[in-house]
Amino acid sequence: MAENEVWVYSENKNVCLELLTAGKELSEKLNVPLASLVLGHGVKDVAEELSEHGPNKIYLIDHASLERFDSMSYAAAIETIVKQEKPKILLIGATKRGKELAGRLAARLNAGCMSECTEVDIGDDGSVIAKRAAYAGMAVATEKCKSTPAIVLLKPGRYEKAPSGGKGEIVELSLEIPEPSLKLIEFKPKEIKAVRVEEAEVVVLGGRGIKKREDFQMLEQLAEMLGGCVGCTRPIAADLGWYTEWVGLSGVAIKPKLYIGVGVSGAIQHVAGIKDSKVIVAINKDPEAPIFKSADYGIVGDLYEVIPELIKALKEVSKKEG
């Protein structure tokens, strides 16, 4: 049996590599093996690849019912092997699919689950502790989980990807797995941008103050001059669909050296994702907008007047320098 092992799982391979780094730290502290779960159909190559990034074992469940990610059949499969092998800790990537899976799995196992964690560790008494944002990102909470297994949802982007090295043993398990409960009718992929906002040094970020999609060109131009990229608030992406991802509590967290929020009110869920930026600039026509409270520099004014002037002022500077 695999009692006390540390297990990691994410449906996303890159996130899984991050979990292997976090998992390795825990397994070394506890002096127990580290294992990674691979679920799907025709995924032996994924298992092979992950086995070369540090885990002692890979539990591979390859089954036709796991062809597409389905939180219910996936939870059922993991429930079965957890009950069989009794790991101590289960790290799951806090993607949307991961959270949906973890909640259901935690209920099936009557286990505790710590969500949206940014760090995980072992406490002095051997318990699993984790840090997470609390109150919509205004505070940082430290939590402790007393159940076995302890389920920890780790936010992507917090740990480095595990480097290659070693060769874990692949343990293939065959289980009875229920058919997926959802019938897929259509999948409309989102177009993923080449430049990733979480990696940019400068982020020019537009909010609802921007009236038309075309007007974002102005921000694209500004971002290009500053060597950065454009981001947006949740309503711009999720309500209007002008971009695919947004910045904030429920989106990506960024920490550029320069953030310029344009027509952004500064709701706490948004600020939660930008507060680690080095310099925060806000441009808003409402002097009472909460974003000014989180800003190093602000311009109170109409963005349609300010942005062209800002572009002009930057051109003058680069002319002088050039």
Added chain:
Amino acid sequence: MRVIACAKYAVDVSELRFDPSTGEPILAGAKMKLSDVDKRAIEEAIRLKEKHGGHVTVLTVGPESAKMGLREALAMGADEAYLLVDPLFEGVDTLVTSLVLKKAIEKLEGFDLIICGEATSDGYSSLVGPRLAGLLGIPQVAYVKRIVEVKDGSIVVERDLEDGYEVVEVKLPALLTVTREINEPRIPPLPAIMRASKKPMKMLSASELGIPSELLGQDGSAVQILEAKAPEIKRKGVIFEEMPADEAARKLVEALIREGVLGG
């Protein structure tokens, strides 16, 4: 169609203050309201009833003061509300919250659909919905941004995932968690608020729900919060206002040069 909406009466995070000396949240007397997305869960339940007929029940695990939130739900158009209230339900984790909801649901007359929010505005775990579906052993679909169609015995919904939108059909009874984008909740007019005071609101305690006390409170919770503190963030707060846009822009560029954040 019998729909249950689960809604938390949550700390209004935008009004929450922190003790400047300890960094801890000042929860005593903090303003509370229906959690943002949960209000949309209630709204969606009411819209389903308006379109397909049926009955809407709203469930809240929370303090006495949560009656205010449930009154609002009734005024919006819910038919009945249950406040699950007991000192043993306070400060509990998602394991206990979902257990209490499950026990209350088992007391109701059955349901076709349960609607939760994607996450609460203060707890932000996104766990109670999937946990509840897991306890009840019914299928779940999280992050639903649109209900496409209600069929006989199933429902078609569209959900918003990181890499795409997925349209799926799920058999009823099922549980959905909905996103902030699913609707714009109505603001009930005065007569509806008056009428709501006559609608049924019931309170149920741990013993009325038949839950042994060791499964509740701190003992029953698997996750315990050791501390919560607001890190102190200092921002300069230099605001350029009441000046022409070109002047403000020039001043900003100068400041950014001084900060060393312009160029390579």
